[in-house]
Amino acid sequence: MPSFTLAVAFIxxxxxxxxxxxxxxxxxxxxxxxxxxxxxxxxxxxxxxQGGTMAAPALSGRTGSVxxxxxxxxxxxxxxxxxxxxxxxxDFRSAARIEDLNRLIQDFSKHDxxxxxxxxxxxxxxxxxxxxxMLGMVQKLDQKLPVANEYLLLSGxxxxxxxxxxxxxxxxxxxxxxxxxDFTLLVPALKLHDRNQPVTLDMRHSALGxxxxxxRLFDEGTINKWKDCCTIVDHINGTTNYFxxxxxxxxxxxxSISLVLLEVQKKPQRGMPRVEKVERNGTxxxxxxxxxxxxxxxxxxxxxxxxxxxxxxxSWLMENHFWDGKITEEEVISGFxxxxxxxxxxxxxxxxRLSFARxxxxxxxxxxxSLMQAYQACKAIIIKLxxxxxxxxxxxxxxxxxxxxxxxxxxxxxxxxxSAHFLxxxxxxxxxxLVNKMCPNYFIPQCNMLEHLSDETAMLxxxxxxxxxxxxxxxxxxxxxxxxxxxxxxxxxxxxxxxTNLPSPQSDAGGENQPDDRLAKKLQQLVTENPGxxxxxxxxxxxxxxxxxxxxxxxx
Numbered sequence: 330m331p332s333f334t335l336a337v338a339f340i341x342x343x344x345x346x347x348x349x350x351x352x353x354x355x356x357x358x359x360x361x362x363x364x365x366x367x368x369x370x371x372x373x374x375x376x377x378x379q380g381g382t383m384a385a386p387a388l389s390g391r392t393g394s395v396x397x398x399x400x401x402x403x404x405x406x407x408x409x410x411x412x413x414x415x416x417x418x419x420d421f422r423s424a425a426r427i428e429d430l431n432r433l434i435q436d437f438s439k440h441d442x443x444x445x446x447x448x449x450x451x452x453x454x455x456x457x458x459x460x461x462x463m464l465g466m467v468q469k470l471d472q473k474l475p476v477a478n479e480y481l482l483l484s485g486x487x488x489x490x491x492x493x494x495x496x497x498x499x500x501x502x503x504x505x506x507x508x509x510x511d512f513t514l515l516v517p518a519l520k521l522h523d524r525n526q527p528v529t530l531d532m533r534h535s536a537l538g539x540x541x542x543x544x545r546l547f548d549e550g551t552i553n554k555w556k557d558c559c560t561i562v563d564h565i566n567g568t569t570n571y572f573x574x575x576x577x578x579x580x581x582x583x584x585s586i587s588l589v590l591l592e593v594q595k596k597p598q599r600g601m602p603r604v605e606k607v608e609r610n611g612t613x614x615x616x617x618x619x620x621x622x623x624x625x626x627x628x629x630x631x632x633x634x635x636x637x638x639x640x641x642x643x644s645w646l647m648e649n650h651f652w653d654g655k656i657t658e659e660e661v662i663s664g665f666x667x668x669x670x671x672x673x674x675x676x677x678x679x680x681x682r683l684s685f686a687r688x689x690x691x692x693x694x695x696x697x698x699s700l701m702q703a704y705q706a707c708k709a710i711i712i713k714l715x716x717x718x719x720x721x722x723x724x725x726x727x728x729x730x731x732x733x734x735x736x737x738x739x740x741x742x743x744x745x746x747x748s749a750h751f752l753x754x755x756x757x758x759x760x761x762x763l764v765n766k767m768c769p770n771y772f773i774p775q776c777n778m779l780e781h782l783s784d785e786t787a788m789l790x791x792x793x794x795x796x797x798x799x800x801x802x803x804x805x806x807x808x809x810x811x812x813x814x815x816x817x818x819x820x821x822x823x824x825x826x827x828x829t830n831l832p833s834p835q836s837d838a839g840g841e842n843q844p845d846d847r848l849a850k851k852l853q854q855l856v857t858e859n860p861g862x863x864x865x866x867x868x869x870x871x872x873x874x875x876x877x878x879x880x881x882x883x884x885x
Contacts, residue, residue, distance in 0.1 A: 420753060425802045430749035433805040437709065438702045440812035452620040453510065457482070459602045459618060460627055464516060466589045473554055473581070475520050479634065481666075481686060486511035487613055487628040490708065490723025492686055493770075493778075494630070494670050497719050498611030505815030508617055508626035509822075515666060515686065517634035518578055519555070530639060531572075534679070536672035537641070537776035541679050542573040542633060557581075560678055573633070575669030576678050579612035582631045586614055612669035622823035632684070633667040639683060642772045651734040651742075652695040660691045673781035685772045689727070696734060697743050703751035704730050709808040711759070714793050720786045721763075725778060729758045731771040756798050763791040 418427040468474040485491040488499060491513050502508060530540040544552050544559060552571055558578045559571035590604050603619035614629045638646070652661065665688070667681035708723045715721045733754065734742060741747070762768040762779060766787050770776040779787070797804045
C-alpha cells in the first residue's frame, strides 16, 4: 500500500469477546479529543448533562417503554420446583428440561464464538489495516472525508443487527459459505464535534427517530465540497437550502471505494488482501477480503457523527436504567450518529436515522454473559426463521434485551445458570411485540419500530415463534448444526489455502513487515491483560509509525 496510508492496528482477539456485535475498538485518525456540542434549542444536540439522573416513574406508566412489553411468563412458568419437589426443572410450555436447554446454549456458544490462533489474528489485523488505508486514499481523492476522522468498528455485520439498518436491500451472505468473520465500520462523512458549532436536526418532515440534515449552518467550503451530494430546496425569499442526502452520499462513497480498489489492484503487493467482492447494498458498501485462508466481510456505512445527545432522546435520560452506577452518564451520552436509513414512509433521498451505536457499546459492558449467550442463541434462531419477509431485524431483539435489563432485577440477570430462562423470555417478549405490533426503541421509547408492520406479517412471524416456543431444544440443535457446518466450511477453505500456498501476512518475512508483527504482538498482550475493556488506537496522521493506545481512560 502507498506510504501515505493511515494504518491503524489493534488486536483481533478482542473481537471474539465482542461477538454480540459490540464495539471492538474506536480508531481515531488524529490525536485531538473533541468536546460535546452545545445545546441549540429543541432540535439540537445537548451538552453533557451534569449531576445524577432523576427518579423514573413506574414502568407501567411509561409511554411505549419496557412496561408495554408485558411480563414474560417464563420467569414464573419455568421457575424452580417447590421445596420438597424432585425431578428436573422443566419449562412449562414445552416441557423441555432447563438443564438441557442450558447445555444446548453453551454448546452453541462454543461453536459460534471461535478462538483464533496468532496467524488468524494477524490476518484479521491485515484486513482491517487494508480497509483503513483504503479510506485514507478515498479521503485524498477529493478531500470530502475529514482528514482527522474517527471510525467506529463493530464486531458483526449489519445483518447481525449491530446497527439499526433496514435489511430489505441487503444481499444474503452466509458465514462459512461467503465469509468467515464479519464487521461493521461507521465512517463519518461529516463530523459535528465543534462545541461552538450549533447543530440543528430538522425533524419536521420525518417520523420519530429520523431527521433531515441541512448544511446551511456550515461554512461555504463545506457546502461547496458536498453540494453535489445534496438535494436542493429553493425558498420563496430567494435563499437556497442544501439537505445532505444519504443516498447521494452512499453513491459517492461506493464510487470512490471502487475507484481506489481498482487502482490498488493494478499494483498488487505480496501479502496484500485479495478483494473478493465489492457490492452496494442499499446505502451500505459490503467488501469481502481474503487474507491467507481467511475471508472478512466489512459492511462500511457513511454516517454523520455528533458529540452530545439529541433533544428527542432527552426524556430517556430522566428514567432509571440497569446501567446506573455501573458506568457514568457521560460514557453513555458521549455521542450519536445519523445513519443512511429512512422510515417506512420517509423520503430515502433526504431522511437519516438516529443511531446510538456508541452508547450501545458502553451498555454491553453491563450485560451478564449468560444473558448475552441467550441473546446470541435467540438471534441465530430468528435470523433463519424470520428471514422472509424481512420484517424483523436482530436489532429488534437487541432492543428487547435492553428493555429486559431495565425491567428485571440485576441479581436475577446475573445468574450463571439462567441462560435457558433468558432465551425463553426473549422469545416470549418478541412474540408479544409482534402480536401487539409494538417494539419501542430503547433510546427513544415513543418510537415504535414495528408500527409499519401489516397485521398479516406480524401474525405470520408470531406463529413461527410459537413453533420455537413449543420446542426450543429442537431449534437450538438446528442452530448448532448450522454453526458447525459454517465452521467446517471455514476449516476446509483454510486447508485448501494452505495446500495451495495462498499468501498470508506471515509469509512476508521482509523487514518492512516487522513493525506490523511487533504491533500485533503488543496488542495481543494488551487484550490478554485487559479482558473486556475498550481498547482504542490513536494515530498522528503526520507520523503513522507511532501509535498511541488507550485502555478505557488510561493512555500510554
